[in-house]
Each structure stands twice: as structure tokens, then as C-alpha cells.
Amino acid sequence: DMITRSPAMDRVIRLGQKAAASNIPILIEGESGVGKELVARAIQGSGDRRSKPFVTVNCGAIPDNLVESILFGHEKGSFTGATEKHTGKFVEANSGTLFLDEIGDLPLDVQVKLLRAVQEGEVDPVGGRSTVKVDIRLISATHRNLLQQVKDGKFREDLFYRLNVYPIFVPPLRDRRDDIPYLVRHFMEKVAPADPRRRLAGISAPALAMLQAYDWPGNIRQLENAVFRASVLAEGDVLTEEEFPQIRA
Template sequence: MTGSILIVDDDPVQRRLLEAAVTRFGYTATVVDGGAAALDVLDGPSAREVSVVILDLVMPGLDGIGVLKAMRERDINVPTIVQTAQGGIETVVSAMRHGAFDFVVKPASPDRLQASIANALKVEAVEGEVKRTSRRRGGLLTFKDMVTHSPAMDRVIRLGQKAAASNIPILIEGESGVGKELVARAIQGSGDRRSKPFVTVNCGAIPDNLVESILFGHEKGSFTGATDKHTGKFVEAHSGTLFLDEIGDLPLDVQVKLLRAVQDGEVDPVGGRSTVRVDIRLISATHRNLLQQVKDGKFREDLFYRLNVYPIFVPPLRDRRDDIPYLVTHFMEKVAPADPRHRLQGISAAALAVLQAYDWPGNIRQLENAVFRASVLCEGDVLTTEDFPQIRAQVEGTVNLDANGVLPSASAPLDTEPRDEEALHGEGGLRGEGVLATEPDPPARLQPRFGTLRALDERGNVRALADVELEMIKLAIDHYNGQMSEVARRLGIGRSTLYRKLKEYGIDPETGRVDRLAS
């Protein structure tokens, strides 16, 4: 039976309308009036009953983006449909980047809302099966299991393999979602402690008043609510590996005790009368610039140098686009066992070109979510650009959306004969996965249609800012029929600035034509 739909909105009228609509659709509704109340439900005993969240973005106190951030930090993976009256592209991008499943603009039609809820429930059901399948597979991770063919990742793998042969502290740096924990697990799975515990702690998701207790443990009765003795993560990881994610979020007072634990191999449980010896391999990770944190007085310098003995930087996905085809195939394959009635044959060349043209601010985590959702909701047997509407909207005009060819999924049989000259060709492999993928031709680039600008040049490099600015000015002059006041207003600059730029680019203000530059 489907669980309840959690409605989060500070407007009582909107809450009543949504509750009535959800009830009419046949679901049970749980209604709260703000972000903090929503987290109380998602953290409480009835959290398992919540199948979908309908979340207003603009609320006093903890707003919708704040709720999405908190959900991700606490590893709460309930599909979330965000809604707001302010439907700008920046709002959509921000919400999707922080893990929103779908986006509706108020007032959403009943049909649109019902379809969004149905899609969210379908994805949630398949996602649960994927997690169960992954748990059954189990096993250790090594660097051979990392899905990458990018030269940018070769250095990461080399450094990780060397690190696995020692017990020195490691600091893994990189943006959120690049796979820092995967690298940490590969190091652990390739070293002498591979059969020992691997304990993870997200330092940014722990309330400040509980960090010390969770890391180092506490004795029964040592503080209000301490009804039992707790060993702490350091003791749990004894003889194995402790992975401290987002270590830059640790409070300064806890950093002092962490320094001692790293230096002496001893921890002091809260309320304890004696220290506890621990033998751990410490791997830390952060998306922050810790050196800048040290300069700002937010991170202890002595602890920084203790942790930064062996740094490994994991590059963002936009710097290793060669990995995208293989990651897409891998993520499609993860969905296949959980949804055997819907076997995808692959992804179209145009859709793959769209994915490779996007910058992925949320990195691999965002790509996995996008492919997972598209795979579950796709009505055909091949993923197309229509299955990635938000991403397509942001890159349209920079890639060829009419390209032919299909990148097969790993679960689909590969043809042994070439299809045609425009079809994708060659054979590649997911490293350590034992499944085949094809390597696509470089995505074809089109000249932009009217109303769009090319972000990349013919070689796939980002165009110079001056070139894009000139093109934007010419487009605006053409679009507003040479009305310079309107052109300046729409470009967000003063008339004098516009005329100065026209002079720099050799554009005649009267005709809007370029005198000395090719138009």
C-alpha cells in the first residue's frame, strides 16, 4: 500500500487545496506548515510512511532549499516535488541540484500534480528494489570497480593504489557528488584492512551538540538522554577504516579531541573515566578549501597538517566528460534487475550529447539521479532527449538534437555488424564490471537557432567571453529592431555602456551592423 504524501507549505490555503487534491487522488496526506516541521516528520517514527514530499520553496524560517539540503545531508531519499510561484530557470536549477525529483509552478493543475506524484512513486518503488539488489550483491570495492576511462581520473587511481599500501592519513578533496566516498572505499578494499570494518561519518549531518558523542562515544547517564552506553565511531572502526566525510564542518572544540585521536590513537568518551585505545586507518574528505578555512580561523592548522599528509583531489565530472557514456550505461544497468519488465536497449546519440554538454554542478550523484529517473519513466526502449527535459532546456542550441545512433545499455545485446555510418561504433568496457559499452562519436555541434547562443566552439572548448558578448549584443539589437534603449534595458546595462561596447565592437548604432567585424 502506498504511504502518505507529506505536504509542506506555510500558506494555509495552499495546504488545504493540496490536501484535498492528494486525498482525491486516493493517497493519504500528512500536512505541516514549515521546513522545520517537515524535518521533524522525516526524522520521526512515522518517516517510513512518507513516500513523496510536496515542498514549497519559499517559506519563512527553513525554506525549501534548506529542507532539500538537510534531507541530502541526513541521507533521506524520499522523492520531493517542489512548487513555487517563482518559476525562473535559476530556481529550477537550484532545486534540481539539491535533489528535487520534479518541479511544478503554482497553481499546478490537478493532472500535472497527479502525474508528478505517480512518477515519483514509480521511481521510489524501483529505487527501493535497486537498493535491495545492491545489498544482496555486497562485496568489496577496488579501483577496478571504478567506472572511468578518463585521463583525469588516472592520477586519482594511481595515488589511491599507492595510499592503499600504507596506513598514513588521507585527505580526499573535491566537489560534492564527485565520488569521494567511492575512492575511500576503493582504498580500503585494496589494502590490508579490506576484511575489517569500514565506518562512515558525515560530519556535516550531525548536530553540533552530538558530534563528540557520536565520534568518541559516551557513558550511560553522562548527559540528558544518554540512557545507554555508546561506543562511538572511532571504537566501531577499531582495526579497520574510519571515513570522516565533510570534515571541514566539524566544530573547533571537537577538532581538538580529533587531533589527539589522530596523534595518539586514543579517544575520550563523554563522561568516561579513562581513555580508549583505537587502531584505525583514517580517511577524511571535504568539498571545502580547508587551507582557506585555516586562514579564516574555522579549522585548526595543526589538525589540517595532520590530516593533509596524503591529499587526493577528485576532479568534477565536467572535467572528465569522457566518463559520461560509461557512467550512463552503468546506471542504466543498475535499474535493469529492479525493473525486469522494462528493459532499455540504450540511449540515443542526441540524448548522450545533451548529457555530455551539461556541466553537472551536482556531479556524478546528479547524473545518476537523472539517468535513474529517465530509465524508470521512459515509455520507449531507448532513452531520448525527451527523457531529460530540465537538462535539455539548459543545453539546447549547443548540441545536435537530431543525431542518429544509439548507445546500447549494458543489459542489451550488442550488434556484431555496424548499423550505418552515423551509428555509434567501437567497443569499450566498464572497468571491472564485465559488461560492454560503446564509445560514441564526438557529439555533433550545430549553429545555434535564433534565440540561443553557442557555449562551445567547434573543438568543444568554451568560447571567449568577448565572442559571446558580441553575439548577445547583435542578437538583442536584431530582436528589438535596433531600439537601443530597450536593448540596453534587456541586457541590464546603461545606454552609455551599450554605446561604448558598440564602439569597441565596431557596430554602427544607427544600423546595428558591424562595420569592421564580420557579422
């Protein structure tokens, strides 16, 4: 569920609901930690593919020499270390949704193959002799300015326009500070089942005001980590400013 009381996030939700009714490629833009994957999962959960696979790939976390194999698969013996056949993420996501996070980090040579896969609905496994048909919903995400990357020659223009059919911008947490109390409460509730000894009654007004005044460069991910850390540090059953030393600093 999307936890928000923000008009800016209401727009994101409305765009997501409209997108869920179609099959067009979606590009989710926003800073790191704003919840782009959460938006992608909400879109999947609202559409016809809700009960189908949702496969996530962080394009920035894969070594360049393995990206093609991980995305499109490979045949046994197609390269050193390929001791068995691998289907690849496109085939894993068949009939469902493929979420390509940090799409801007893809090497240019892989971008060519991705463009073909999106256009033709089929992939070329490394070392394979034939293509494999796939039926996926493609959702991409990035924290980069892809249009600037196109101008800099780091991202293919044809792929950009193929992916950027339906852009959704997720605003940073500093632009939706009204969401912070609800998010804090949600994260505190998540701590309780993980550690039953920690039964937090709430957060003090000064501490909450401090959290709302902070700019959160790491966005929701940073807020979640801060609340979890504070819950571990807490001496009593109410979180205070003392439990957020990094924010106070």
C-alpha cells in the same frame, strides 16, 4: 569498481593504490557528488584492512551537540538522554577504516579531540574515566577549501596538517566528460534489477551528446539521479532527450 576512462581519474586511482599500501592519513578533496566515498572505499579494498570495518560519518549531518558523542562514544548517564553506553564511530572502526566525510564542518572544540585521537591513537568517551585505544585507518573528505578555513579561523591549522598528509583531488564530472557514456551505461544497468519491467536497450546519440555537453554541477550523483528518473519516464526501450527535461531546460 571505479568506472572511468579519464586520465585525471587514472591519476586518482594510482594515488589511491599507493596510499592503500601505507597507513598514513588521507584527505580526499572535491566537489559534492564526485565520488569521494567511492575513492575511500577503493583504497580500503586495496589494502591490508580490506576485510575490516569501513565506517562512514558525515560530519555535516550531525547536530553540533552530538558530534563528540557519535565520534568518541559516551558513558551511560553522561548527559541528558544518555540512557545507555555508546561506543562511538572510532571504536566501531577499530582495526578498519574511519571515513570522515565533510570534515570541514566539524566544530572547533571537536577538532581538538579529533587531533588528539589521531595523534595518540586513543579516544576519550564523553563522561568516561579512561581513554580507549583504537587502531584505525583515517580517511577524511571535504568539498571545502580547508586551507582557506584555516586562514579564516574555522579549522585548526595543526589538525589540517595532520590530516593533509596525503591529499587526493577528485576532479568534477565536467572535467572528465569522456566518462559520461560509461557511467550512463552503468546506471542504466543498475535500474534493470530494481525494475525488471524496464529493459532498456540503450540511449540515443543526441541524448548522450546532450548529457556530455552538460556541466553537471551535482556531478556523478546528479547524473545517476537523472538516468534513474529518465528510465522511469521512458516510453520505449531507448532513452531520448525527451526523458531528460531538466537537462534540456
